Amino acid sequence: MNFALLVLATLHGSDPWTLVERSERARQVPMDATVRTTFWREGKSHEGKSMRFRILQDKDFLRIEPLDGKGPKLWEHHGQIKGRGGRPMPLPPKPPEGMELELAKRNYDAVVERTDSVAGRLCDVVRLRPRHVGGNGRRLCIDPATGIALRRDQYSERGELLRRSTIESIQHLNPTAKAAPPNPEGPASPGQPAPSKPLSPAEAQQWLGFEVPQATWAPDGFVATGIEAHTCPEGGHAVRLGWTDGLAHFSVFVNPVGCMPPMEPKEPGTWKRIARWFHSEKDHRRPPMVKANLGPHTELMAMGDISRNLLNRVLLSMGTSSLPVHIVTSSKPDHRRDP
């Protein structure tokens, strides 16, 4: 299989990882882009839902506006994410340069498949297939002139198209663009650790007030990216533990009980079922979420690009005999297959 991919890549004459790396560099520059994303449910390829966004990205801030319908705006300023009623959210630390790309090279097979046309521009199509079971494949349509990925597709394990993002228009900005964020608020609350720096286990324990539980198991190909400090909406302290295989991510949030509003009632009543029906349209676009209790005082919440059962397994591995993990609930049924 790998040999066949190598032969195909050699015949085409382009190194797929060079193209991917170039597209990543092109994505980090200041830009003003309009992007359309279409989502499909697995097994229901005829029911696609589309959304359009305008993304304004500069060195110091990020601003996202939904173009279909009204919605809250969001921006980033001096390392703080603003939006959703003005509640500041700490900016997560960036991973070391090139770390995730190296991981992706280790966990995915890449091949330049063919050329395609997006909005009248010819582009190179790079297909990324996961080497480990349970991963999602990707397909990038990269413009050879600018290196920008004009189209990004994500596939299910069975090869069904789940998500397609197409750039409808893009304009590179001067890094000193005048598009300043409105109403920039002050820095983070005093006492909050610098959000741009990952925490050591000792710092995380100090921030959280108790020892951060460690996962003794992670899915194939995934490595831990570190610990970040976060603040609950009510003001309590929490941490995020992250994992990645280079392209896919999942997170586990650790916080004291009562720090976050409940995800859903233990026994959903009729009204909540109706509410879930109202929310069902967007549910399939969300990553799976699993909530668990670690002993009587700690809550764990896992979410990300892996299946619910794998999230369950990660959470269960964080328990000990004295502090067992009890899975409380999951946000939605999981349509993905598990290995």
Add this chain to the structure above:
Amino acid sequence: MNHDTLRGILAAQPLPSADPVAWEALRAHLEPRLAPTRPSRLRRFRWSLLAGASLLIAISGFWITRTSEVEPSWSQVHALSQWSSPGADPTWVAMEMTSP
């Protein structure tokens, strides 16, 4: 036989061969039942009730969708953490951050 037909029979003169006593008894029996009655309250106020119920459903639906927060904001933190990752889809993050 519908009510109009019955009313027509009762309005007609009794047949010569009919027993006048029996005829009057029949008329006395049927007339109160065939008299135009006032429509019930349910019928009179049906459109108001329908409008009220629709309004109630609309308000409660709006209230349910606004007040039931199924997902916590951790999903936004998770989405945002991928912004600078090679596997991240900017619109995925955008959708998560801007969803109501």
